[in-house]
Amino acid sequence: MMPRILLFISLLFYGANAISQLSGNNHMEFQLGNLPGSDPRDLTTHYNQLNLQYRYRSLTAGIRYEHFYSQNTASSYNRLTQYNVKYRNKGLEIEVGNFIGILGNGLLLRAYEIPGSVFEAQSYRSRYGFYRDLRGVSVKYNGKVGYAKALRGKTLANVFPPLIEESDRRPDLTEGIETGLNFFGQTAGLVFMRNTNITDQEQFYSLLFSGNLSAFVSYNFEFAHNIENQTPLFALSEDARYGIYSSLNFSLGTFGLSLEYKDYHDLLIGSGISDPPTLVKEHKYKLLNRSIHVPQYVDESGTQVEAYYSFPRGTRLLLNYTRAVNEFASSYVFREFFAEIGFDAGSRNTVTLFADYSEEPIRLEDHRYTGGMIWELELSGGHSTLLEFEYQAIERSLLGGQVYQNMVVVAGWSKSPKTSVSLTWEYSTDINVTGGDPQRNWFGVDVSHKIDQRNTVTLFAGQRRGGPACTSGICYEVLDFEGVEVRLKTRF
Amino acid sequence: MCLVFGLQVSAFAQQPWFELRNLDMEWITYEEVKGETLTIIDFWATWCQPCLRSIPELNDLYLEFRDQGVGFVGISIDGPRNQSKLKPFVNSLGVEYPIARDINSEVMSEMNVYAVPTLLILDQQGELVFIHEGFRPGDDHIIREKIKEYL
Numbered sequence: 001m002m003p004r005i006l007l008f009i010s011l012l013f014y015g016a017n018a019i020s021q022l023s024g025n026n027h028m029e030f031q032l033g034n035l036p037g038s039d040p041r042d043l044t045t046h047y048n049q050l051n052l053q054y055r056y057r058s059l060t061a062g063i064r065y066e067h068f069y070s071q072n073t074a075s076s077y078n079r080l081t082q083y084n085v086k087y088r089n090k091g092l093e094i095e096v097g098n099f100i101g102i103l104g105n106g107l108l109l110r111a112y113e114i115p116g117s118v119f120e121a122q123s124y125r126s127r128y129g130f131y132r133d134l135r136g137v138s139v140k141y142n143g144k145v146g147y148a149k150a151l152r153g154k155t156l157a158n159v160f161p162p163l164i165e166e167s168d169r170r171p172d173l174t175e176g177i178e179t180g181l182n183f184f185g186q187t188a189g190l191v192f193m194r195n196t197n198i199t200d201q202e203q204f205y206s207l208l209f210s211g212n213l214s215a216f217v218s219y220n221f222e223f224a225h226n227i228e229n230q231t232p233l234f235a236l237s238e239d240a241r242y243g244i245y246s247s248l249n250f251s252l253g254t255f256g257l258s259l260e261y262k263d264y265h266d267l268l269i270g271s272g273i274s275d276p277p278t279l280v281k282e283h284k285y286k287l288l289n290r291s292i293h294v295p296q297y298v299d300e301s302g303t304q305v306e307a308y309y310s311f312p313r314g315t316r317l318l319l320n321y322t323r324a325v326n327e328f329a330s331s332y333v334f335r336e337f338f339a340e341i342g343f344d345a346g347s348r349n350t351v352t353l354f355a356d357y358s359e360e361p362i363r364l365e366d367h368r369y370t371g372g373m374i375w376e377l378e379l380s381g382g383h384s385t386l387l388e389f390e391y392q393a394i395e396r397s398l399l400g401g402q403v404y405q406n407m408v409v410v411a412g413w414s415k416s417p418k419t420s421v422s423l424t425w426e427y428s429t430d431i432n433v434t435g436g437d438p439q440r441n442w443f444g445v446d447v448s449h450k451i452d453q454r455n456t457v458t459l460f461a462g463q464r465r466g467g468p469a470c471t472s473g474i475c476y477e478v479l480d481f482e483g484v485e486v487r488l489k490t491r492f
Numbered sequence: 493m494c495l496v497f498g499l500q501v502s503a504f505a506q507q508p509w510f511e512l513r514n515l516d517m518e519w520i521t522y523e524e525v526k527g528e529t530l531t532i533i534d535f536w537a538t539w540c541q542p543c544l545r546s547i548p549e550l551n552d553l554y555l556e557f558r559d560q561g562v563g564f565v566g567i568s569i570d571g572p573r574n575q576s577k578l579k580p581f582v583n584s585l586g587v588e589y590p591i592a593r594d595i596n597s598e599v600m601s602e603m604n605v606y607a608v609p610t611l612l613i614l615d616q617q618g619e620l621v622f623i624h625e626g627f628r629p630g631d632d633h634i635i636r637e638k639i640k641e642y643l
Contacts, residue, residue, distance in 0.1 A: 025604045053602070088509065091519075100596050106572040112596050116606030142511060142519050187517060210517060218516075218579060247576035256580025278573045282539040306577055308584035314548065316585070342544065350545060350629055374541065378629030386628075414628050453623055472537065472597060473571030491604045491623075 024052040026490045029118060029127070033483010036463065037435075042483070045070045047118060047127045060086040064098075066162055068127055075126035077163035082133065095138040100131070101151055103176050104206045107224040107243040107267065108193045110275035111155065114472050116489070119158070120479050126161035130476065132273075134174060146181040147189075155195075157271040171197045172270035178208075186211030191224070195270045202269060203227040204241075221246045224267070241266040245277055254310035263301040275473070279304040281320045281338055282470055286408045286426075287370055287392045288356055290467045293334045294475055296362075299327045302334075315343040332362045348378040367395040372408075386412035386422070394430065404430040418450045426465045433465070454492060460485040508533070508618050510599045512567065512592035515579045520565075522618075525590050527563030530642055531614040534566045535594075535605050538574050538581050543609045546627035547585050550611075553632065554589045557639055564589035569597045569608060613638055 027049040034043040046069045053062040064082035068075065084097035100111040113131035120127045136153025154170035162169070173196045180189030189208035194201065206224035213219060225233055226241035236242060243264045250257040262279045276295070279302055283289045302324035309317045320338040325331060335358065342352040356370040372390035379385065388410040395403050405428065412422035426442040434440040444462030451457060466480040508522045508531075525531070534550055536543035547566070554564040568578055568591060575595065582591050594600055603612065606625075613622040613635075622638045624631065 023604065025606075027606075051604075091511065100598060102572070102596055105575070110572065110596070112571070113598070113601055115597055115601045185516075212516060220576065249576055249580050251580045251583035254584050254586055256577075256582075256584035258577045258580050260576050275572060277575070280573070282573060284539050284541045306580075308581055310584050310586065316544070348629065352541070376545075376629050382630060382634065384628045384630055414626075416628050416631050417624050417634055420626070420628075450625070456625070472569055473573040489606060 020054070020056040022052070022054050024050065024492055026050050026488075026492075027116065027118070028488045028490075030486045031481070031483060033481055033485070036480050036482045040071070043071055045127065049118075049129050058087055058089045060084075060088070062086075064129070066128055068161075068163075070125065072125060075124055075161070075163060077126065077161070079162040081129070081162050091142045093138075093140045096136075098133045098135050099138045099151075099153070100133050101138055101140075101149070103149075103151075103178050103191050103193055104189070104208050104224070105220065105222045105245055105277055106275040107222055107245060107264075108191060108204050108206055108269065109155075109174060109176055109273050111273075112275070112472070112474060114474060117471060119476060121159060121161050122477070122479055124161050124163065126163055128161045130158065130474075132156050132158045135170060144182065146179065146187075148177070148179040150177045151175070155270065155273045172273055173197070174270070174273060180208060184211075195273060197270055200270075202241075204269070205233070216250055216252050218249045219247065236263075236265075243267045243276055247277075254308075256308040258304075258306045260304045262303075264295070264297050265299055267297040278473070280322055280324065281306070281336065282473060283338075283356075285354060285370075285372060285390055287372070287390045287406050288338075288354075289470055291358070291360075291365075291368065291370070291392070292468060292470050292475060293322070293324060293336070293358075293360060294468065295324065296326050296328075301325050301327075313344075315341065317341050326362060333359070334362065335359045350376045350378075364396045364398050365394050366397045369393045382416045384414050384416065386410065386414070388412075404428070406430060420446075420448045422446045424462075428465075433467075454490055456489045458487045458489075508603060508614060510567075510592070510594075510602075512594055512599065514593070515582060515591050520590060520592055522565075525563050525565040525592075526614070526618070528561035529616055530557075530561065530639060531563045531565070531618075532639070533603075533612040533614065534564070535569060535600055535608050535610045535612075536566055537569050537608050538577055539570070540608045542627040545629075546609050546611075546631070547587060549627075549632035550635075551585070551587050551589065553636060553639065556636075557643075558589075560643060562639060562643070566591045567594045567599060568592070569594050569600050571595060611635060613642060615642060 029047040031045045034041055048067045050065045062084045066081045067078045070076050082098040087094045100113050103109040111132050111134050117130040118127050119130040134153030134155050138151040140149040152175045155172040155174045156170055160169040176193035178191045180187050187210050191206035194203045204226050208222050210220040222245045224243040231240050245262050247260040260279045264276055278295045280293045304322045306320045318340040322336040324334040338356045340354040345351050352374045358368040370392040375387045377385045390408040392406040393403050407427040409425045410422055414420035424444045429439045442463040442465045444464055447459040449457050461484045464481040466478045469478045511519055511521045514520045609627050611624045612620055615621050621642050
């Protein structure tokens with residue numbers, strides 16, 4: 001019997017030779033080191049993530065296997081963390097297993113993945129892939145006249161590492177449907193979502209409108225609200241749970257303008273399955289990214305205005321104004337003004353300058369001034385250099401108006417397309433991170449080398465400053481690290 | 493085992509397939525944007541500093557090679573927080589090639605891309621022939637040479 005089955009499978013795959021395909025990637029990370037001041041200083045850890053995909057015609061099957069080893073065996077694990085079968089054909093997509101997705105603009109649900117990122121939970125000291133997926137079933141259809149999607153799955157609470165039982169990592173059962181109709185360049189949609197966990201069952205609906213008003217102007221609007229017997233469906237009262245998001249965008253020539261408004265009230269759903277647009281500038285500069293305002297979905301309203309202009313000779317200007325209000329026992333008003341200009345200085349120099357002023361009372365930061373520059377120089381033979389400088393001064397009146405400083409200096413060299421080296425020095429007098437010392441320094445070196453088209457190795461040695469970080473709109477906490485880290489990324 | 497089963501182990505990433513919304517929220521597919529000979533896919537984001545510098549250079553390459561059977565598409569991995577900025581941002585840079593929105597980085601994951609910017613050059617069969625991560629001054633010369641090499 002077994003030989004016949006093998007023969008059948010062989011013929012099936014042989015016949016599908018030209019269209020069946022196995023691909024994947026592997027991410028290996030080795031660390032020798034620890035949180036500064038923690039024992040042992042030479043903690044050895046190893047993380048590995050293997051992703052395999054097999055495709056046959058319109059069918060794709062995939063798995064993710066994660067492994068973490070630590071001298072502290074309580075945080076070690078080996079786990080098949082994802083499995084998935086997907087069918088796609090002419091606008092139809094059916095997924096069974098682990099999947100990611102979004103309802104509307106994310107006011108009610110956003111499951112995501114940040115490819116290549118590894119997260120470490122401080123309380124567990126365990127590392128794992130950074131994603132928030134659902135495990136269940138998803139069906140989507142996209143057509144010319146409209147679209148529809150339906151999903152049902154257990155949502156991952158990604159604060160828990162895979163060493164926790166899967167049933168405990170997925171406390172929420174999320175069910176949702178969304179449908180939309182396209183007409184004359186506009187789309188109108190409707191969402192219904194129910195989330196159930198051990199303590200509660202929450203139901204929401206959402207109305208969606210988006211489209212182009214002219215060749216220059218487009219808009220997006222979403223109104224989400226809970227469904228409950230006691231609360232009218234459109235109530236904006238204190239006991240209602242709702243979210244309003246709207247944007248208006250304008251483009252003319254090389255001038256662009258984005259205007260956004262938000263009003264979120266009691267929009268923390270389940271274990272935190274939603275991800276509404278934050279309307280806060282997502283900064284690429286280290287100090288600003290670390291200082292980013294984290295929205296409070298219990299109550300937050302505000303606006304964001306961002307403008308772009310490109311001058312004829314390639315100079316780019318960006319201006320951003322953000323205002324966010326949190327109404328708790330009292331009002332906390334966050335404000336930020338940001339400006340950036342990038343230009344070519346001669347044929348081989350590229351310079352970017354930025355300046356930022358913020359007020360963040362919820363973090364007791366009355367005035368925060370940040371500025372800096374990035375200078376890149378193209379040399380001959382594919383070589384280039386980079387110099388980055390950032391400086392920040394923070395005034396906290398509750399601490400006697402004392403001014404704290406942060407600084408980053410990065411010097412880099414690269415030989416494209418294979419090798420790059422950078423040295424980073426960070427300096428701070430902020431008492432939140434100096435641990436009682438008048439100042440603290442972090443020195444680190446990063447080396448990256450593309451061995452070939454399939455393999456890239458990176459090395460970090462030294463001290464890495466942790467703190468809040470945001471990537472692809474998702475904010476999380478990065479831990480300090482002191483030691484050596486080697487990463488190998490492989491595609492196959 | 494692969495030989496027994498006649499299974500093709502892909503060169504790097506899975507052959508492309510995507511259906512994403514463009515800047516005007518219309519659906520576009522890989523089939524619609526691919527070139528007759530080569531296809532350039534650039535993964536980028538509005539918050540990515542090197543992407544900002546690479547996009548005008550890629551637009552120049554698009555204007556140079558679009559009549560030679562080379563298709564270009566930029567795939568933005570911006571999440572919901574930056575969706576509103578995408579269209580005015582792209583238009584201010586004068587980008588002429590199509591831009592698609594990969595709001596949950598799903599296509600990025602499926603194509604085994606880890607970082608932005610990452611540029612892929614795919615041949616006529618959709619096989620990946622060149623991958624370039626990051627963008628430093630002068631990288632446009634390397635990309636231009638690679639396009640010419642594979643044309």
